[in-house]
Amino acid sequence: MTWAALTSGGKDSILALQKALDAGMDVTYMVTVVPKNPDSYMFHSANLSAVPVIAERCGLTYVGIPSDGEKEAELLDLKNGLAALQIEGVIVGAIESEYQRSRVAAICDELGIALFAPLWKMDPLALLREVADRMDVRIVVTAADGLGENVLGKRIDDDLIDVLCKISAKRRIHIAGEGGEYESLTLAAPCFSSPVLYAGCTTELSCGRGIVHIEKFW
Structure with a gap:
């Protein structure tokens, strides 16, 4: 197929x-x-x-x-x-x-x-652990209470997962961002021949929403 x-x-x-x-x-x-x-x-x-x-x-x-x-x-x-x-x-x-x-x-x-849909109903914490172990993923958009400069632009690793879990306990956000709380960008994974590089990065925070704007990828 x-x-x-x-x-x-x-x-x-x-x-x-x-x-x-x-x-x-x-x-x-x-x-x-x-x-x-x-x-x-x-x-x-x-x-x-x-x-x-x-x-x-x-x-x-x-x-x-x-x-x-x-x-x-x-x-x-x-x-x-x-x-x-x-x-x-x-x-x-x-x-x-x-x-x-x-x-x-x-x-x-x-x-x-x-x-x-191999991730359907997968445990969110297990999913994030697999992402941290296998991929280089950055949070590039935030749109929920408790999420801002503390996570924006950061790589999803064990430390950031702990931060997301603590925020989720207080704010009841979905730790994997399935409710639109945040969006991410993958820079490397096992299926990549080499990491994605970028330049021209700026961060904007306004009205409860944050975004990392990246001008160029190669």
């Missing part, structure tokens, strides 16, 4: 890709929906210029699907983009969000292709 990995470059989708490759699956494409709307319900918008570089590191063909990022309409954009590919299945990094998983599953059903 020929597969496409749906990813924003974040930890969950790249870990799902890694698990697919670990299982010997034939992954050909790295697909990213590129929304104009930074508040898309389904898709991340920060630092997506990293994904073509990630695809190159993984030896995959990058496919960018433009979208206005409007609720539900963006799903049609994804469906049309996937329909144009010669694939038999899609890999996703959903953990607990039924909103996301069910909508991608419905698209797969309509297109007659399979869905592979």
Whole structure:
């Protein structure tokens, strides 16, 4: 079977890709929906210029699907983009969000292709431990009480996981960010031929939201 990995470059989708490759699956494409709307319900918008570089590191063909990022309409954009590919299945990094998983599953059903979601219902702490052990992942967006300069731009390692667990105990955030509390960017993983490098990094904190803007990746 020929597969496409749906990813924003974040930890969950790249870990799902890694698990697919670990299982010997034939992954050909790295697909990213590129929304104009930074508040898309389904898709991340920060630092997506990293994904073509990630695809190159993984030896995959990058496919960018433009979208206005409007609720539900963006799903049609994804469906049309996937329909144009010669694939038999899609890999996703959903953990607990039924909103996301069910909508991608419905698209797969309509297109007659399979869905592979290896992280679905995985224990969030175990997931973060695996990310810390196997990958270089940085938090690049924060959008929850208790998250700001204390985690923004930091690598997910054992120390940061402890910080997230303590904040979760007080604020009841999802430690893996499944509720949109934070977004991440993967700079290295076992499936990368070499780490992704970057330059031109600035940090913005405003109205309870933080973002690391990165100008260039290679």
